[in-house]
Amino acid sequence: MEAQTPTxxxxxxxxxxxxxxxxxxxxxxxxxxxxxxxxxxxxxxxxVFVPPVDGELEINLYGEWLRSVLFPALPHYVFxxxxxxxxxxxxxxxxxxxxxxTRRNAAAKPQGYTKQEFQAASYASRTMRxxxxxVLAFVIFxxxxxxxxxxxxxxxxxxxxxxxxxxxxxTRAGWxxxxxxxxxxxxxxxxxxxxxxxxxxxxxxxxxxxxxRLFAQAVTxxxxxxxxxxxxxxxxxxxxxx
Amino acid sequence: xxxxxxxxxxxxxxxxxxxxxxxxxxxxxxxxxxxxxDILNDRLVEGGGEPIExxxxxxxxxxxxxxxxxxxxxxxxQLGTATCQLHMRKFSDGARITVEPWRAAGxxxxxxxxxxxxxxxDIVAAxxxxxxNTGSAPDANLMPVAKSVADTAFDAAACxxxxxxxxxxxxxxxxxxxxxxxAHLNLLPQGQPERYRRVEAMVEEMDxxxxxxxxxxxxxxxxPQSISIDFIAMMNxxxxxxxxxxxxxxxxxx
Ligand code: HEM
Ligand code: SF4
Ligand code: FES
Numbered sequence: 001m002e003a004q005t006p007t008x009x010x011x012x013x014x015x016x017x018x019x020x021x022x023x024x025x026x027x028x029x030x031x032x033x034x035x036x037x038x039x040x041x042x043x044x045x046x047x048v049f050v051p052p053v054d055g056e057l058e059i060n061l062y063g064e065w066l067r068s069v070l071f072p073a074l075p076h077y078v079f080x081x082x083x084x085x086x087x088x089x090x091x092x093x094x095x096x097x098x099x100x101x102t103r104r105n106a107a108a109k110p111q112g113y114t115k116q117e118f119q120a121a122s123y124a125s126r127t128m129r130x131x132x133x134x135v136l137a138f139v140i141f142x143x144x145x146x147x148x149x150x151x152x153x154x155x156x157x158x159x160x161x162x163x164x165x166x167x168x169x170x171t172r173a174g175w176x177x178x179x180x181x182x183x184x185x186x187x188x189x190x191x192x193x194x195x196x197x198x199x200x201x202x203x204x205x206x207x208x209x210x211x212x213r214l215f216a217q218a219v220t221x222x223x224x225x226x227x228x229x230x231x232x233x234x235x236x237x238x239x240x241x242x
Numbered sequence: 243x244x245x246x247x248x249x250x251x252x253x254x255x256x257x258x259x260x261x262x263x264x265x266x267x268x269x270x271x272x273x274x275x276x277x278x279x280d281i282l283n284d285r286l287v288e289g290g291g292e293p294i295e296x297x298x299x300x301x302x303x304x305x306x307x308x309x310x311x312x313x314x315x316x317x318x319x320q321l322g323t324a325t326c327q328l329h330m331r332k333f334s335d336g337a338r339i340t341v342e343p344w345r346a347a348g349x350x351x352x353x354x355x356x357x358x359x360x361x362x363x364d365i366v367a368a369x370x371x372x373x374x375n376t377g378s379a380p381d382a383n384l385m386p387v388a389k390s391v392a393d394t395a396f397d398a399a400a401c402x403x404x405x406x407x408x409x410x411x412x413x414x415x416x417x418x419x420x421x422x423x424x425a426h427l428n429l430l431p432q433g434q435p436e437r438y439r440r441v442e443a444m445v446e447e448m449d450x451x452x453x454x455x456x457x458x459x460x461x462x463x464x465x466p467q468s469i470s471i472d473f474i475a476m477m478n479x480x481x482x483x484x485x486x487x488x489x490x491x492x493x494x495x496x
Binding site: 122 | 261313314340342345347348410412413414446448449451453456459460462471475476477478481482485
């Protein structure tokens with residue numbers, strides 16, 4: 001790698017984000033935010049398993065509630081958009097850090113070994129740069145399918161009728177297959193990422209180090225298991241709440 | 243016993259390199275890997291050829307110069323030791339062994355199996371020291387250090403600067419080396435006055451030459467001193483703390 005000519009001291013935040021340690025810290029913080037999202041998204045969608053009360057589908061009530069959190073203090077959608085903006089900013093930072101670090105790493109290791117025998121790196125850790133972009137591609141597809149309801153993705157989409165939209169989309173075998181593959185990719189991403197973030201944040205203490213792996217594995221199993229269960233429930237028609 | 247070496251040769255930094263095969267027979271399994279290489283070189287010289295260039299000095303695991311990637315693993319298949327501590331009994335008779343140099347952009351090639359590890363020294367020069375007035379040595383135990391802290395600092399100080407961590411890292415990152423050098427001083431009372439300046443200077447120097455850590459953990463397994471990646475977490479923590487620290491409160495310990 002070419003040495004960068006030392007410049008006058010830059011703003012501390014520029015220096016911080018310019019360093020490999022600072023960028024990984026940002027990846028970890030944004031990763032925690034995105035983890036929070038996938039956990040709550042999964043829990044929210046488990047409503048498809050709640051049987052309707054008085055003909056009211058809880059999943060639709062839940063969708064309605066998301067649009068009106070803090071109403072009437074805030075107009076409809078405002079709080080939801082604050083959350084969405086947070087997620088957009090987190091995603092942009094996470095991806096920007098990934099791209100610049102990937103470039104740096106490729107420059108720092110121009111040539112590998114004829115046969116490298118990995119001793120510690122896991123399949124999950126070595127595929128972060130594949131599972132991440134796959135999850136991003138899936139998220140965009142998923143938004144087109146179930147948030148925006150763009151015609152070629154979900155022709156029978158009805159704005160606000162979550163139960164209808166879910167059934168319309170996830171009874172197509174091809175769609176369900178892609179959703180399942182993307183969730184498994186997310187699982188690999190979380191399996192390594194949710195452990196790795198502790199290292200990036202400097203959270204290392206012999207008293208709880210063993211629990212860090214356990215945390216990553218438990219969250220992964222819960223998120224991916226929950227999402228796959230929802231997929232199966234809709235596809236095979238055993239979810240009473242839609 | 244007899245082994246076949248598939249070994250990297252490269253006449254100079256800019257020259258093209260490639261693998262060369264050599265059968266080495268009549269060796270004894272009590273020999274060290276480097277002794278086997280010495281025998282091969284003696285035979286090459288006797289035959290009028292050029293010996294294979296590799297570095298070694300102490301041959302007891304403390305100088306960090308004997309840097310070979312053997313069958314895809316820095317310092318070879320025996321974990322927790324340097325190449326010079328590896329013996330031929332670890333290989334089976336007739337084995338075909340691939341030997342390559344450290345590979346990383348931060349380690350420019352010199353010749354054959356020797357690379358230039360000066361950038362590791364640059365990282366130490368950036369902050370891997372304490373500034374003290376010289377004079378007679380202070381009395382031992384004048385400055386109390388908790389046993390657990392002394393032990394941890396000593397674990398970090400065990401780093402021999404070989405660079406196997408960089409060689410093993412798919413990202414060519416030097417985080418384990420840098421973290422060991424940072425932790426060794428940042429844990430001890432003598433290192434406190436320069437603690438934050440040190441971690442910033444060393445990380446930013448490291449970033450000039452090496453890649454970034456993705457927490458694969460390959461470095462820790464390749465390290466002949468088995469230095470733990472716990473130190474990388476400590477370095478990350480100190481670096482982030484340093485960036486956010488109110489400088490006027492620097493001498494407060496917490
Ligand atoms: C739901 C979405 C996502 C979640 C929950 C998530 C979570 C995480 C977490 C917790 C880490 C560990 C950070 C660390 O080691 O400090 C991580 C790392 C990573 N993420 Fe994501 N991520 C998500 C989406 C993405 C996307 C969309 C991409 C790329 C397009 C991506 C690419 C990466 C890469 C390449 C790493 C490894 C970074 C490195 O070690 O240098 N992630 N992710
Ligand atoms: S940390 Fe281990 S592998 Fe890295 S330079 Fe020090 S002794 Fe060698
Ligand atoms: S020759 Fe000194 S560590 Fe191997």
